[in-house]
Amino acid sequence: MxxxxxxxxxxxxxxxxxxxxxxxxxxxxxxxxxxxxxxxxxxxxxxxxxxxxxxxxxxxxxxxxxxxxxxxxxxxxxxxxxxxxxxxxxxxxxxxxxxxPTQAVVQVTLTQADINQSFQAELVQKRLQDISTPALTDLSGGQPVSFTEVQVQLLPENQVQIFAKADLGEKGLVPLSMKSTLSVERRRRIRFKDPQFQPEAVPEESREISQTLTSAFAEILDNMVDLDRFNLDGVTMRINRLETQGDKLIFSGYAQIERVPNNP
Structure with missing residues:
Protein backbone atom coordinates (compact mmCIF):
# COMPACT_ATOMS: atom_id res chain seq x y z
CA MET A 1 0.00 0.00 0.00
CA PRO A 101 11.31 19.46 -21.09
CA THR A 102 13.14 20.45 -17.93
CA GLN A 103 16.10 19.25 -15.87
CA ALA A 104 16.34 18.40 -12.18
CA VAL A 105 19.18 17.85 -9.73
CA VAL A 106 18.69 14.40 -8.18
CA GLN A 107 20.04 12.50 -5.17
CA VAL A 108 19.24 8.85 -4.47
CA THR A 109 20.19 6.81 -1.40
CA LEU A 110 20.20 3.01 -1.34
CA THR A 111 20.79 0.97 1.79
CA GLN A 112 22.88 -2.19 1.78
CA ALA A 113 19.63 -4.10 2.39
CA ASP A 114 18.03 -2.42 -0.66
CA ILE A 115 20.96 -3.46 -2.83
CA ASN A 116 20.85 -7.06 -1.65
CA GLN A 117 17.10 -7.24 -2.13
CA SER A 118 17.49 -5.97 -5.70
CA PHE A 119 19.42 -9.14 -6.57
CA GLN A 120 16.12 -11.01 -6.07
CA ALA A 121 14.34 -8.89 -8.70
CA GLU A 122 13.23 -10.66 -11.87
CA LEU A 123 15.17 -8.24 -14.09
CA VAL A 124 18.40 -9.06 -12.24
CA GLN A 125 17.73 -12.78 -11.91
CA LYS A 126 17.46 -13.06 -15.70
CA ARG A 127 21.06 -11.91 -15.95
CA LEU A 128 22.33 -14.39 -13.35
CA GLN A 129 20.44 -17.59 -14.14
CA ASP A 130 21.08 -20.37 -16.68
CA ILE A 131 24.22 -18.92 -18.26
CA SER A 132 25.61 -21.12 -21.02
CA THR A 133 28.88 -19.55 -22.10
CA PRO A 134 31.53 -22.10 -23.14
CA ALA A 135 33.87 -21.03 -20.35
CA LEU A 136 31.23 -21.76 -17.70
CA THR A 137 29.73 -24.92 -19.16
CA ASP A 138 33.23 -26.41 -19.37
CA LEU A 139 33.36 -26.14 -15.59
CA SER A 140 29.88 -27.55 -15.02
CA GLY A 141 30.06 -30.54 -17.33
CA GLY A 142 27.99 -28.90 -20.06
CA GLN A 143 25.15 -27.60 -17.86
CA PRO A 144 24.07 -23.94 -17.59
CA VAL A 145 25.49 -22.11 -14.57
CA SER A 146 23.54 -19.82 -12.24
CA PHE A 147 24.80 -17.37 -9.63
CA THR A 148 22.77 -17.32 -6.42
CA GLU A 149 22.72 -16.06 -2.82
CA VAL A 150 24.41 -12.78 -3.75
CA GLN A 151 25.30 -10.64 -0.73
CA VAL A 152 26.90 -7.22 -1.01
CA GLN A 153 28.71 -5.46 1.84
CA LEU A 154 29.45 -1.76 1.36
CA LEU A 155 32.95 -0.65 2.33
CA PRO A 156 34.65 2.76 2.58
CA GLU A 157 36.05 4.51 -0.49
CA ASN A 158 33.41 3.09 -2.86
CA GLN A 159 34.54 -0.49 -2.37
CA VAL A 160 32.25 -3.48 -2.03
CA GLN A 161 32.72 -7.02 -0.74
CA ILE A 162 30.57 -9.52 -2.62
CA PHE A 163 29.76 -13.08 -1.67
CA ALA A 164 27.80 -15.47 -3.90
CA LYS A 165 27.48 -19.09 -4.95
CA ALA A 166 27.81 -20.62 -8.39
CA ASP A 167 25.33 -23.41 -9.05
CA LEU A 168 27.02 -25.98 -11.31
CA GLY A 169 24.03 -28.30 -11.43
CA GLU A 170 25.05 -31.87 -10.65
CA LYS A 171 28.50 -30.64 -9.57
CA GLY A 172 26.93 -28.64 -6.75
CA LEU A 173 27.49 -25.15 -5.34
CA VAL A 174 30.81 -23.31 -5.30
CA PRO A 175 31.26 -20.31 -2.96
CA LEU A 176 32.58 -17.05 -4.44
CA SER A 177 34.16 -14.05 -2.76
CA MET A 178 35.52 -10.83 -4.28
CA LYS A 179 36.21 -7.18 -3.61
CA SER A 180 35.64 -4.50 -6.21
CA THR A 181 35.46 -0.71 -6.55
CA LEU A 182 32.32 1.01 -7.78
CA SER A 183 32.62 3.76 -10.37
CA VAL A 184 30.49 5.55 -12.96
CA GLU A 185 30.99 5.33 -16.72
CA ARG A 186 29.35 7.75 -19.16
CA ARG A 187 27.06 8.94 -16.34
CA ARG A 188 24.75 5.97 -16.76
CA ARG A 189 26.62 2.73 -16.13
CA ILE A 190 27.82 1.43 -12.75
CA ARG A 191 31.15 -0.35 -13.12
CA PHE A 192 32.63 -3.00 -10.82
CA LYS A 193 36.28 -2.18 -11.36
CA ASP A 194 39.43 -4.06 -10.35
CA PRO A 195 37.73 -7.21 -9.03
CA GLN A 196 39.95 -9.15 -6.62
CA PHE A 197 39.32 -12.76 -5.66
CA GLN A 198 39.29 -13.27 -1.89
CA PRO A 199 40.54 -16.85 -1.32
CA GLU A 200 40.36 -16.75 2.48
CA ALA A 201 36.53 -16.89 2.32
CA VAL A 202 36.56 -20.06 0.18
CA PRO A 203 37.49 -23.63 1.27
CA GLU A 204 40.94 -24.53 0.04
CA GLU A 205 39.75 -27.44 -2.11
CA SER A 206 37.42 -25.10 -4.05
CA ARG A 207 39.70 -22.11 -4.52
CA GLU A 208 40.94 -22.85 -8.03
CA ILE A 209 37.50 -23.29 -9.58
CA SER A 210 36.08 -20.51 -7.39
CA GLN A 211 38.64 -18.04 -8.72
CA THR A 212 37.66 -18.84 -12.31
CA LEU A 213 33.96 -18.57 -11.53
CA THR A 214 34.47 -15.35 -9.57
CA SER A 215 36.15 -13.82 -12.60
CA ALA A 216 33.17 -14.73 -14.78
CA PHE A 217 30.73 -13.43 -12.16
CA ALA A 218 32.61 -10.12 -11.91
CA GLU A 219 32.35 -9.65 -15.66
CA ILE A 220 28.59 -10.22 -15.54
CA LEU A 221 28.18 -7.66 -12.74
CA ASP A 222 30.31 -5.15 -14.62
CA ASN A 223 27.92 -5.27 -17.57
CA MET A 224 24.69 -5.41 -15.60
CA VAL A 225 23.82 -1.99 -14.16
CA ASP A 226 22.81 0.47 -16.86
CA LEU A 227 20.43 3.24 -15.77
CA ASP A 228 18.60 3.17 -19.09
CA ARG A 229 17.08 -0.14 -17.95
CA PHE A 230 15.57 1.52 -14.87
CA ASN A 231 14.37 4.90 -16.15
CA LEU A 232 10.84 5.98 -15.43
CA ASP A 233 8.63 6.70 -18.44
CA GLY A 234 9.60 10.12 -19.80
CA VAL A 235 12.55 10.57 -17.41
CA THR A 236 16.22 9.94 -18.25
CA MET A 237 18.51 9.60 -15.23
CA ARG A 238 22.24 10.31 -15.21
CA ILE A 239 24.80 9.96 -12.40
CA ASN A 240 27.59 12.44 -11.77
CA ARG A 241 28.92 10.88 -8.58
CA LEU A 242 28.48 7.94 -6.22
CA GLU A 243 29.78 7.43 -2.70
CA THR A 244 29.58 4.74 -0.03
CA GLN A 245 28.73 6.07 3.44
CA GLY A 246 28.48 3.35 6.07
CA ASP A 247 25.74 0.97 4.97
CA LYS A 248 24.41 3.40 2.36
CA LEU A 249 25.26 4.07 -1.27
CA ILE A 250 24.51 7.63 -2.38
CA PHE A 251 24.10 8.73 -5.99
CA SER A 252 23.97 12.34 -7.13
CA GLY A 253 23.22 13.43 -10.66
CA TYR A 254 20.45 14.87 -12.78
CA ALA A 255 17.31 13.91 -14.64
CA GLN A 256 16.09 15.06 -18.03
CA ILE A 257 12.30 15.19 -17.74
CA GLU A 258 10.45 15.08 -21.06
CA ARG A 259 7.04 14.47 -19.55
CA VAL A 260 5.51 13.52 -16.24
CA PRO A 261 5.67 9.70 -16.04
CA ASN A 262 2.63 7.46 -16.09
CA ASN A 263 1.93 5.07 -13.25
CA PRO A 264 4.56 2.28 -12.98
Missing amino acids: LGGLTGFTNNTGTDWGERLLNTVASKTIRHMFTQSESVEVAVRCYPSSKLLQGSIDSFKMSGSGLVIRREFRTEEMSFETDAVSIDFSCVMQGQIRLKQ
Whole structure:
Protein backbone atom coordinates (compact mmCIF):
# COMPACT_ATOMS: atom_id res chain seq x y z
CA MET A 1 0.00 0.00 0.00
CA LEU A 2 1.10 3.54 -0.62
CA GLY A 3 2.48 5.30 2.40
CA GLY A 4 1.69 8.68 3.87
CA LEU A 5 1.69 11.86 1.85
CA THR A 6 2.92 15.10 3.39
CA GLY A 7 3.27 18.55 1.84
CA PHE A 8 5.88 21.16 2.69
CA THR A 9 4.47 24.08 4.67
CA ASN A 10 3.36 26.84 2.30
CA ASN A 11 4.35 30.44 2.92
CA THR A 12 1.69 32.81 4.20
CA GLY A 13 -0.10 34.45 1.29
CA THR A 14 0.31 31.59 -1.17
CA ASP A 15 -2.82 31.73 -3.31
CA TRP A 16 -5.23 28.91 -4.18
CA GLY A 17 -3.43 28.17 -7.47
CA GLU A 18 -0.16 27.31 -5.79
CA ARG A 19 -1.93 25.24 -3.13
CA LEU A 20 -3.84 23.39 -5.84
CA LEU A 21 -0.63 22.69 -7.76
CA ASN A 22 1.06 21.39 -4.60
CA THR A 23 -1.82 18.98 -4.08
CA VAL A 24 -1.91 17.77 -7.69
CA ALA A 25 1.90 17.49 -7.87
CA SER A 26 1.99 15.45 -4.64
CA LYS A 27 -0.56 12.99 -6.00
CA THR A 28 1.17 12.78 -9.38
CA ILE A 29 4.65 12.17 -7.95
CA ARG A 30 3.36 9.58 -5.51
CA HIS A 31 1.87 7.59 -8.38
CA MET A 32 5.20 7.50 -10.20
CA PHE A 33 6.24 4.79 -7.75
CA THR A 34 4.85 1.36 -7.03
CA GLN A 35 5.05 2.07 -3.30
CA SER A 36 6.06 4.99 -1.11
CA GLU A 37 6.44 5.53 2.61
CA SER A 38 6.39 9.32 2.35
CA VAL A 39 6.41 11.95 -0.38
CA GLU A 40 6.85 15.68 0.24
CA VAL A 41 6.40 18.22 -2.55
CA ALA A 42 6.92 21.98 -2.72
CA VAL A 43 6.25 24.30 -5.67
CA ARG A 44 8.05 27.65 -5.76
CA CYS A 45 6.45 30.43 -7.78
CA TYR A 46 7.02 34.15 -7.13
CA PRO A 47 5.02 36.18 -7.74
CA SER A 48 2.32 33.53 -7.56
CA SER A 49 0.40 35.21 -10.38
CA LYS A 50 2.93 33.69 -12.82
CA LEU A 51 1.33 30.34 -12.14
CA LEU A 52 -1.73 31.23 -14.21
CA GLN A 53 0.59 31.47 -17.24
CA GLY A 54 2.11 28.13 -16.29
CA SER A 55 5.48 29.50 -15.11
CA ILE A 56 7.06 27.90 -12.02
CA ASP A 57 10.42 28.86 -10.49
CA SER A 58 11.19 25.37 -9.22
CA PHE A 59 9.60 22.12 -8.19
CA LYS A 60 11.03 20.11 -5.28
CA MET A 61 10.33 16.55 -4.14
CA SER A 62 11.68 14.52 -1.24
CA GLY A 63 10.56 10.95 -0.62
CA SER A 64 11.48 7.85 1.35
CA GLY A 65 10.80 4.15 0.91
CA LEU A 66 10.13 4.59 -2.81
CA VAL A 67 9.80 1.44 -4.92
CA ILE A 68 10.51 1.65 -8.66
CA ARG A 69 9.17 -0.92 -11.10
CA ARG A 70 7.72 -2.97 -8.23
CA GLU A 71 11.06 -4.46 -7.16
CA PHE A 72 13.70 -1.76 -6.67
CA ARG A 73 13.50 0.11 -3.38
CA THR A 74 15.27 3.39 -2.61
CA GLU A 75 15.73 4.55 0.96
CA GLU A 76 15.54 8.22 -0.05
CA MET A 77 15.16 10.22 -3.24
CA SER A 78 15.04 13.96 -3.77
CA PHE A 79 15.06 16.25 -6.77
CA GLU A 80 14.67 19.94 -7.56
CA THR A 81 13.94 21.18 -11.05
CA ASP A 82 14.99 24.23 -12.98
CA ALA A 83 12.23 26.63 -14.01
CA VAL A 84 9.24 24.70 -15.31
CA SER A 85 6.56 25.59 -17.84
CA ILE A 86 3.28 23.74 -17.43
CA ASP A 87 -0.23 23.76 -18.86
CA PHE A 88 -2.20 25.19 -15.95
CA SER A 89 -5.53 24.12 -17.47
CA CYS A 90 -4.42 20.50 -16.92
CA VAL A 91 -3.79 21.25 -13.23
CA MET A 92 -7.46 22.20 -12.94
CA GLN A 93 -8.20 18.66 -14.15
CA GLY A 94 -5.88 17.08 -11.61
CA GLN A 95 -2.98 16.48 -14.04
CA ILE A 96 0.46 17.95 -14.73
CA ARG A 97 1.61 18.39 -18.31
CA LEU A 98 4.92 20.01 -19.22
CA LYS A 99 4.97 22.50 -22.07
CA GLN A 100 8.67 21.80 -22.57
CA PRO A 101 11.31 19.46 -21.09
CA THR A 102 13.14 20.45 -17.93
CA GLN A 103 16.10 19.25 -15.87
CA ALA A 104 16.34 18.40 -12.18
CA VAL A 105 19.18 17.85 -9.73
CA VAL A 106 18.69 14.40 -8.18
CA GLN A 107 20.04 12.50 -5.17
CA VAL A 108 19.24 8.85 -4.47
CA THR A 109 20.19 6.81 -1.40
CA LEU A 110 20.20 3.01 -1.34
CA THR A 111 20.79 0.97 1.79
CA GLN A 112 22.88 -2.19 1.78
CA ALA A 113 19.63 -4.10 2.39
CA ASP A 114 18.03 -2.42 -0.66
CA ILE A 115 20.96 -3.46 -2.83
CA ASN A 116 20.85 -7.06 -1.65
CA GLN A 117 17.10 -7.24 -2.13
CA SER A 118 17.49 -5.97 -5.70
CA PHE A 119 19.42 -9.14 -6.57
CA GLN A 120 16.12 -11.01 -6.07
CA ALA A 121 14.34 -8.89 -8.70
CA GLU A 122 13.23 -10.66 -11.87
CA LEU A 123 15.17 -8.24 -14.09
CA VAL A 124 18.40 -9.06 -12.24
CA GLN A 125 17.73 -12.78 -11.91
CA LYS A 126 17.46 -13.06 -15.70
CA ARG A 127 21.06 -11.91 -15.95
CA LEU A 128 22.33 -14.39 -13.35
CA GLN A 129 20.44 -17.59 -14.14
CA ASP A 130 21.08 -20.37 -16.68
CA ILE A 131 24.22 -18.92 -18.26
CA SER A 132 25.61 -21.12 -21.02
CA THR A 133 28.88 -19.55 -22.10
CA PRO A 134 31.53 -22.10 -23.14
CA ALA A 135 33.87 -21.03 -20.35
CA LEU A 136 31.23 -21.76 -17.70
CA THR A 137 29.73 -24.92 -19.16
CA ASP A 138 33.23 -26.41 -19.37
CA LEU A 139 33.36 -26.14 -15.59
CA SER A 140 29.88 -27.55 -15.02
CA GLY A 141 30.06 -30.54 -17.33
CA GLY A 142 27.99 -28.90 -20.06
CA GLN A 143 25.15 -27.60 -17.86
CA PRO A 144 24.07 -23.94 -17.59
CA VAL A 145 25.49 -22.11 -14.57
CA SER A 146 23.54 -19.82 -12.24
CA PHE A 147 24.80 -17.37 -9.63
CA THR A 148 22.77 -17.32 -6.42
CA GLU A 149 22.72 -16.06 -2.82
CA VAL A 150 24.41 -12.78 -3.75
CA GLN A 151 25.30 -10.64 -0.73
CA VAL A 152 26.90 -7.22 -1.01
CA GLN A 153 28.71 -5.46 1.84
CA LEU A 154 29.45 -1.76 1.36
CA LEU A 155 32.95 -0.65 2.33
CA PRO A 156 34.65 2.76 2.58
CA GLU A 157 36.05 4.51 -0.49
CA ASN A 158 33.41 3.09 -2.86
CA GLN A 159 34.54 -0.49 -2.37
CA VAL A 160 32.25 -3.48 -2.03
CA GLN A 161 32.72 -7.02 -0.74
CA ILE A 162 30.57 -9.52 -2.62
CA PHE A 163 29.76 -13.08 -1.67
CA ALA A 164 27.80 -15.47 -3.90
CA LYS A 165 27.48 -19.09 -4.95
CA ALA A 166 27.81 -20.62 -8.39
CA ASP A 167 25.33 -23.41 -9.05
CA LEU A 168 27.02 -25.98 -11.31
CA GLY A 169 24.03 -28.30 -11.43
CA GLU A 170 25.05 -31.87 -10.65
CA LYS A 171 28.50 -30.64 -9.57
CA GLY A 172 26.93 -28.64 -6.75
CA LEU A 173 27.49 -25.15 -5.34
CA VAL A 174 30.81 -23.31 -5.30
CA PRO A 175 31.26 -20.31 -2.96
CA LEU A 176 32.58 -17.05 -4.44
CA SER A 177 34.16 -14.05 -2.76
CA MET A 178 35.52 -10.83 -4.28
CA LYS A 179 36.21 -7.18 -3.61
CA SER A 180 35.64 -4.50 -6.21
CA THR A 181 35.46 -0.71 -6.55
CA LEU A 182 32.32 1.01 -7.78
CA SER A 183 32.62 3.76 -10.37
CA VAL A 184 30.49 5.55 -12.96
CA GLU A 185 30.99 5.33 -16.72
CA ARG A 186 29.35 7.75 -19.16
CA ARG A 187 27.06 8.94 -16.34
CA ARG A 188 24.75 5.97 -16.76
CA ARG A 189 26.62 2.73 -16.13
CA ILE A 190 27.82 1.43 -12.75
CA ARG A 191 31.15 -0.35 -13.12
CA PHE A 192 32.63 -3.00 -10.82
CA LYS A 193 36.28 -2.18 -11.36
CA ASP A 194 39.43 -4.06 -10.35
CA PRO A 195 37.73 -7.21 -9.03
CA GLN A 196 39.95 -9.15 -6.62
CA PHE A 197 39.32 -12.76 -5.66
CA GLN A 198 39.29 -13.27 -1.89
CA PRO A 199 40.54 -16.85 -1.32
CA GLU A 200 40.36 -16.75 2.48
CA ALA A 201 36.53 -16.89 2.32
CA VAL A 202 36.56 -20.06 0.18
CA PRO A 203 37.49 -23.63 1.27
CA GLU A 204 40.94 -24.53 0.04
CA GLU A 205 39.75 -27.44 -2.11
CA SER A 206 37.42 -25.10 -4.05
CA ARG A 207 39.70 -22.11 -4.52
CA GLU A 208 40.94 -22.85 -8.03
CA ILE A 209 37.50 -23.29 -9.58
CA SER A 210 36.08 -20.51 -7.39
CA GLN A 211 38.64 -18.04 -8.72
CA THR A 212 37.66 -18.84 -12.31
CA LEU A 213 33.96 -18.57 -11.53
CA THR A 214 34.47 -15.35 -9.57
CA SER A 215 36.15 -13.82 -12.60
CA ALA A 216 33.17 -14.73 -14.78
CA PHE A 217 30.73 -13.43 -12.16
CA ALA A 218 32.61 -10.12 -11.91
CA GLU A 219 32.35 -9.65 -15.66
CA ILE A 220 28.59 -10.22 -15.54
CA LEU A 221 28.18 -7.66 -12.74
CA ASP A 222 30.31 -5.15 -14.62
CA ASN A 223 27.92 -5.27 -17.57
CA MET A 224 24.69 -5.41 -15.60
CA VAL A 225 23.82 -1.99 -14.16
CA ASP A 226 22.81 0.47 -16.86
CA LEU A 227 20.43 3.24 -15.77
CA ASP A 228 18.60 3.17 -19.09
CA ARG A 229 17.08 -0.14 -17.95
CA PHE A 230 15.57 1.52 -14.87
CA ASN A 231 14.37 4.90 -16.15
CA LEU A 232 10.84 5.98 -15.43
CA ASP A 233 8.63 6.70 -18.44
CA GLY A 234 9.60 10.12 -19.80
CA VAL A 235 12.55 10.57 -17.41
CA THR A 236 16.22 9.94 -18.25
CA MET A 237 18.51 9.60 -15.23
CA ARG A 238 22.24 10.31 -15.21
CA ILE A 239 24.80 9.96 -12.40
CA ASN A 240 27.59 12.44 -11.77
CA ARG A 241 28.92 10.88 -8.58
CA LEU A 242 28.48 7.94 -6.22
CA GLU A 243 29.78 7.43 -2.70
CA THR A 244 29.58 4.74 -0.03
CA GLN A 245 28.73 6.07 3.44
CA GLY A 246 28.48 3.35 6.07
CA ASP A 247 25.74 0.97 4.97
CA LYS A 248 24.41 3.40 2.36
CA LEU A 249 25.26 4.07 -1.27
CA ILE A 250 24.51 7.63 -2.38
CA PHE A 251 24.10 8.73 -5.99
CA SER A 252 23.97 12.34 -7.13
CA GLY A 253 23.22 13.43 -10.66
CA TYR A 254 20.45 14.87 -12.78
CA ALA A 255 17.31 13.91 -14.64
CA GLN A 256 16.09 15.06 -18.03
CA ILE A 257 12.30 15.19 -17.74
CA GLU A 258 10.45 15.08 -21.06
CA ARG A 259 7.04 14.47 -19.55
CA VAL A 260 5.51 13.52 -16.24
CA PRO A 261 5.67 9.70 -16.04
CA ASN A 262 2.63 7.46 -16.09
CA ASN A 263 1.93 5.07 -13.25
CA PRO A 264 4.56 2.28 -12.98
